Amino acid sequence: MTEKDSKDLMIKLANRILISNKFPLKQDFEERIRENFNTTIDLVDFESNSVNITNEINNWVSDQTNGRIHRLFDDSFGSETTVVLTNAVYFHGKWKYAFDPKNTAKGDFYSIGDSNVGLMIPSKVDFMQIKGKFRLEFVPDLSAILLELPFSGDNDISMTIVSENLSFISSFIQ
Numbered sequence: 044m045t046e047k048d049s050k051d052l053m054i055k056l057a058n059r060i061l062i063s064n065k066f067p068l069k070q071d072f073e074e075r076i077r078e079n080f081n082t083t084i085d086l087v088d089f090e091s092n093s094v095n096i097t098n099e100i101n102n103w104v105s106d107q108t109n110g111r112i113h114r115l116f117d118d119s120f121g122s123e124t125t126v127v128l129t130n131a132v133y134f135h136g137k138w139k140y141a142f143d144p145k146n147t148a149k150g151d152f153y154s155i156g157d158s159n160v161g162l163m164i165p166s167k168v169d170f171m172q173i174k175g176k177f178r179l180e181f182v183p184d185l186s187a188i189l190l191e192l193p194f195s196g197d198n199d200i201s202m203t204i205v206s207e208n209l210s211f212i213s214s215f216i217q
Contacts, residue, residue, distance in 0.1 A: 051196035052196045053135045054134050055109075055132070057107040057132075058130050059130075060126070060129075061086075062085070063124065089125075093121065097120060115129070137195045140177075151165040152170075177192060185207075186207060187205050187207050190204040
């Protein structure tokens, strides 16, 4: 597990590899996994212990994400399962420029309903709003706009929003 923790920011990255015990592994392979991915390999019996393995992985993911993801897998693994690679990321940060909850308003968020017909389905969600000076850049090679929203603390961590919709920029410029 890799972890960065400060007063305003916490990032946890964790990897887990489970391989069927039907496949013997070379020690060199296990050492490379440990060195390169900061994890170990668990040899497990998917055939006779799949329910317990599923519960164990779900508990592990919940622990790694500080309880934000409770169930990654609903169904247990079948006897034909050979490898399960799991990666968990937990991020908690405070914005450098905090959003005022009074400026939150409901708006339409469009998601793809039926991808075969390109149907966009609106749903009402909360949209945060803020006025300020932020890094905004047009990237011609991508025909996209990038908007950077920094997190607080003495780090270089920020969220970057990428939009192909060039009319999107008009909502950011006054």
